[in-house]
Amino acid sequence: MADQDTAAVVIAGAGPNGLMLACELALAGVGSVVLDGQPGPGDEPKSNGLAGQVVRILDMRGLYQAFGGPDGPSEPLREWMFAGMGLDFSGVPDNPMRALLIQQPRVVRLLEKRARDLGVDVRWGHALVGLTQTEDGVDAFVEGPGGTYCLGAAYLVGADGGRSLVRKTLGVEFPGSTSNTVTRLADVHLPDELRGDDGAYVIPGFGPLRMRHNRLDDGGYVFFDIPSGRTMFATVEAGRLPPDAPPMSLEDLRASAKRVFGVDVPFEPPRGPGPHAMRRMDGINTRLAQNYRVGRVLLLGDAAHVHSPMGGPGLNLGLQDTVNLGWKLAAQVRGWAPKGLLDTYESERHPVGERVMMHSLSQQALVAHGPEVDALRTLFGELVELPQVRAHLARLLAGADVRYDVGDAHPWSGFLVPELVLDDGRRVAELLRDGRPVLIDGSGGAFATIAAGWADRVELVAASIVESPVLGLLVRPDGYVAWATEAAEGPGLVAALQRWFGVSISSA
Structure with missing residues (x-):
């Protein structure tokens, strides 16, 4: 075996999720090595597009147009499908459902280029064959063109598919069903x-x-x-x-x-x-990993969840897992993560996976055969005529119906930030290009003064939000609102900063 190499993070799997995670880590200043046993990106078109809030996430990273979207922000879909039945989303208020046609091989190639441009070490033809971990790190055993070698890392992420070697090595249960x-x-x-x-x-x-x-x-x-x-x-x-x-x-x-x-x-x-x-x-397997993290090893994408492709939820779920994990793992590696931050990857994303499993199985049930299913489809067709049902399904299919527990009671907190425009003409999505948290201060400087001790981690933006009474808005790197207020004194801001971004410079 060759001498040991080292990396901050090792990612097993160079699919869309593994490559996107490498990009997220690189934006946060953390290097990674991406391993994949295949000789290069595959050409088989496994999926035909992206559907759900992930389209807005791509916009936040400046990737929406690069992936084939038109200029400007993405537009809500007027219609979608559920178990082969048409859903009319026209008239749904704040409709979160988006879609973008792009085949998976192109997604992989675009993300690989982005990763390499950001300095990521992508190793095709290098397969993870085993791993061990201690309290201090992980040893990844890799079979490459020159033989087997050991790659040491602080953390390892398994993005190695539904038959994940990483998940099996950890002994994580993968309960579910097969159609x-x-x-x-x-x-x-x-x-x-x-x-x-x-x-x-x-x-x-x-x-x-x-x-x-x-x-x-x-x-x-x-x-x-x-x-x-x-x-x-x-x-x-x-x-x-x-x-x-x-x-x-x-x-x-x-x-x-x-x-x-x-x-x-x-x-x-x-x-x-x-x-x-x-x-x-x-x-068709519908399965969800019992845990997303075991010590210094984490699961991502199909390694954590598999389900029917009906309705196109796969990359929406996986890539949103990725942007949720990336900044938290980077904070852990860089040493400023508050206690328990990395654990919120599982506590926030596992319930979203459960929701996808639920509606995936529901759609499989509605396309089964028999007179009882005929009757159920008739009833379902009547229900989707109700505006509140259409709105509920739009949020469910987009992945917008689960609210993270961020410790703040504002109606926006815990959800993906709305499409907002600042008084200087910029969209809030444009402020998230570099994957840094953003504090928007419309109070005249009071919030920026409070947050000055976090200026090394949080981007401070002096601006007002157009047509909104919200004076202060703290947005995490994954686009989710951590704190918002309409009060000029900014109650709860310090607690939110400490909860998500650690202690201030002065405290440190």
Whole structure:
């Protein structure tokens, strides 16, 4: 074994979550090494976009336009889907639901470039094969091109997927369930002569294909006709695969489509350069790690939670976990974290994971088969006509319905900061580009004076919030409000600063 190397933080897994965490740590002045056993970024399009509050998080880091969003802030969605049923969000007050079309391979490449530009050491072809930890640090054992070596670190984060070696090594329970379904998914080509006058594909003997998830009498299908030229088609059937099932193929998908649709679906192999999606899922796991942290090792992304892709919650959940963890872990490494700060990663994000598990399983139940489910879908369709139900679902699917316990009673505290504009024309989101906490002082300088002892950690901004009575606003690096007040004397500000950003310079 080669001599030991060292790093402040080792991250196992160079997917979107692992790379984003490395970027967050770098913004906070903490170096990391990202390990991945693959030789480089993969090309298989595992997801097609981002949905939920994560789109606003990208805006806060200046990544929204880089990921393909238009100029300006993101706009709320007028509609979305729940278990294949349309949801009309028009008229929902302060609608938090956002979306951005971008395939996962591009997300990985953009984040890898950002990470390298920030000085992160990304090591493709270096696989974590084991770890041990003590009270003082973690030893990561790595298999690289030159053999096995030991990489010492203060902390290690497992962002290594649903079959996480890190989670298994820690012995963390991964309770949940597996659906009794088989999903077959592939990129395909549909002949142009199947397009109707409205541009939709029409299958002879069946009718038009509808986008997203759809429920039929003998199964279900998922269809996406993406403007970039990719056409993705999937079938969902009840049952499980036999142990000797052959590998997934286009013929396998054709046979499944005929069982589901009752007619032949004349799709062809995909056109253009690959690689193209071609995979089969024998059951869909819905599982949540019992703990997100064991000592100096933490879990992130699919290593901490797996669920159905229905509704697109995956990267919304994982990337928000990332920005929640990044600044807290950096504070711990740099030595100014208040007691218990790192533990709030689990206490804040585990309930959000539970909510995603809940609505993921609910959607799977609503696309199951039987007359009782037909009746339930009819009732659900009536309920979503109610404005308060639509608003509730918008917040649920966006991940905006869980309030963090930040110790402050203001209605904004504990939630992602609203879309706000300052009297100098700047948006509050633009103040968070560098991943630093921000104190907005509209009191004429009183709050900045109180917070002067934290100026090395907190950005002090003298400005007023347009069309708002709020005079003081403390926003954490992850975009969540830690304190707000409409009173000029600023009650509770010192307590909030100490709770989240440690002792003042004078106290230290």
